[in-house]
Amino acid sequence: MGLAEKRATATLKEKFEGEWKKKVYSAAKCEIPIEVSWDTIVKEGTSDSAEEAFSQIFVNTLESAFQRICTDDMSKEAVKEGVKKITITNSGAHHSFLGDGLSFKNGILVMDHRFTNVDQLEERVRAVVNSISAAL
Secondary structure, three states: OOHHHHHHHHHHHHHHHHHHHHHHHHHHOOOOOEEEOHHHHOOOOOHHHHHHHHHHHHHHHHHHHHHHHOOOHHHHHHHHHHOOEEEEEOOOOOOOOOOOOEEEEOOEEEEEOOOOOOOOHHHHHHHHHHHHHHHO
């Protein structure tokens, strides 16, 4: 990881700990632990688009998905009890949440997505909603 990627990662961490995590918590109606594999997120050559990509792929997807799931007391309680942790990574292997890029097992939502297909929010949201809703 070069200096540009390190700077981009530092900016993402700051925004994530500041405003972005709060957006997810607000939508989920609870504070779900979120672990980000920061050393994998910003790949070489993606530092210029890292902020928009991370926000769209992970933050906006989670916020929108939890807004759709948490519509009543039953669903809010199910999320609070059933979603134990969210893990965010960018192994570079997945360009969508279809297939192995997304899993929800034993209360842990794993999101693995590279910085491509940024504008496919609806596809990502549906995948997260379907994965969590089916297991709760």
